[in-house]
Amino acid sequence: MPKVAWAKKLYNAYNFIDENQKIYDLDGNLMGVSTSWKFRCTQKSPGGVQIDNGNWISGKVEKTTDGWKLTEECNIS
Numbered sequence: 001m002p003k004v005a006w007a008k009k010l011y012n013a014y015n016f017i018d019e020n021q022k023i024y025d026l027d028g029n030l031m032g033v034s035t036s037w038k039f040r041c042t043q044k045s046p047g048g049v050q051i052d053n054g055n056w057i058s059g060k061v062e063k064t065t066d067g068w069k070l071t072e073e074c075n076i077s
Contacts (some may be wrong), residue, residue, distance in 0.1 A: 008071075009062070010060040010062055010071060010073070011060065011062070011063060011068075012047065012059075012060060013049050014039075014041055014047025014058070014060060016068075017057075018034065019036045020066070021034045021067050022059075023068050024067060026028055026069070026070055026071075028069065031055070031070075032051040033052045034050070034068075035049075035052055035070065037047055039058075045058060046058055046060075052060065055076055055077065056077045057070065058075055059071070059075050060074055070074065
C-alpha cells in the first residue's frame with residue numbers, strides 16, 4: 001500500500017484555544033491549561049493566549065484529542 005503524507009492542520013492559538021483547554025509542548029508534555037486571558041491580533045502579532053503557568057503562547061498550534069500541541073511556528077513568552 002502506498003504511503004500517504006497528510007498535511008497537518010494548523011490553527012491560530014488566539015482564534016481557536018478557549019479557556020480551560022490543555023496545552024502540550026513540542027514533545028507532547030503538558031505545559032498547562034489555557035486561561036481566559038488573550039491578547040488581540042495586530043499587524044505585527046498573530047495574537048496569543050495565556051497559560052496557567054504564566055507563559056503566553058502565540059502563533060500556530062495543532063489540535064489533539066484532548067487539547068492543543070505547539071508547533072515550530074508557535075512562540076512562547
